[in-house]
C-alpha cells in the first residue's frame with residue numbers, strides 16, 4: 001500500500017494486518033516505523049520501502065520488490081495523496097502538476113505495475129482512496145478535486161478491463177477526516193463543515209480503514225467500479 005506513514009494510511013495498514021494480511025508499507029518522506037510496530041503486533045509479514053508514486057520507475061520497482069519479498073500481491077491500496085490548494089485564477093502550474101502527478105498519475109503507475117502479477121494470479125483487489133470532493137468539488141481545490149474525479153474514471157475503466165481476471169477495482173471516498181491534511185483548516189471552515197455533516201463530526205482513519213478492509217475481503221466479491229463514500233452523510 002502507498003502512503004502508509006501518516007494519517008489514514010496508518011489505520012488502513014493496521015486494519016488490513018488485523019484482518020490477516022501481510023503488508024508492504026510504502027512511504028515518501030516519513031519512515032513508517034510506528035505503522036510497522038502496530039502492524040507487527042498482528043504477527044503478519046511487514047516490509048517497509050521508500051516510494052515516490054509519481055515516479056514510474058519507482059512504482060515498477062516497488063511492485064517487483066513487493067512480489068519478491070511478500071510472496072505475491074493480492075491487494076493494492078493507493079492511499080498516497082497531497083493537496084496544494086489555491087484559487088483557480090492564481091493556481092501555479094507546479095501546484096496543478098504536483099497534485100495530478102501524485103494523486104492521479106501515482107495511482108495509474110501503481111495500478112499498471114500491479115495488474116500484471118494480479119492478472120497472472122487471476123486474483124486482485126485494487127482500492128483507490130479518492131475524496132468526497134472528487135464528486136462535489138470544493139473551492140480552492142481545483143487541482144485536488146480534478147485528481148480525485150479522474151481517479152473515478154481510472155477506477156471504472158480498470159474495473160471493466162480487469163473484471164474477467166477476477167481483479168476488482170473500487171474507490172473509497174473519504175469525507176473530512178482528522179489527519180495532517182485537514183489540520184491546517186481554519187476554525188471557521190471547520191465549523192461550517194461540521195454544520196454540513198449530518199453525523200456532526202469529522203471521520204477518523206479507522207472509519208476509512210473499515211471500508212477498505214470490506215472492499216479487500218470476500219464480502220465484496222460482486223462489487224467493482226464503485227465509489228464507496230465514507231463521509232458521515234456530507235454528500236449523498
Ligand code: NDP
Nearest residue numbers: 003005006007008028029030052053080081131177179181
Ligand atoms: P496525510 O497528509 O496525513 O498523509 C499522506 C500520505 O501520503 C503520507 O503517508 C505521505 O508520505 C504519502 N505521500 C504523499 N506524497 C507521496 C508521494 N509522492 N509518493 C508516495 N507517498 C506519498 O494524508 P491523509 O492521511 O489525510 O490522506 C490519505 C489519503 O486520503 C489521500 O489520498 C487523501 O487525498 C485522501 N483523503 C483525505 C481526506 C482527509 O480529510 N484527511 C479526505 C478525503 C480524502 P510521507 O509521510 O512519507 O510524506
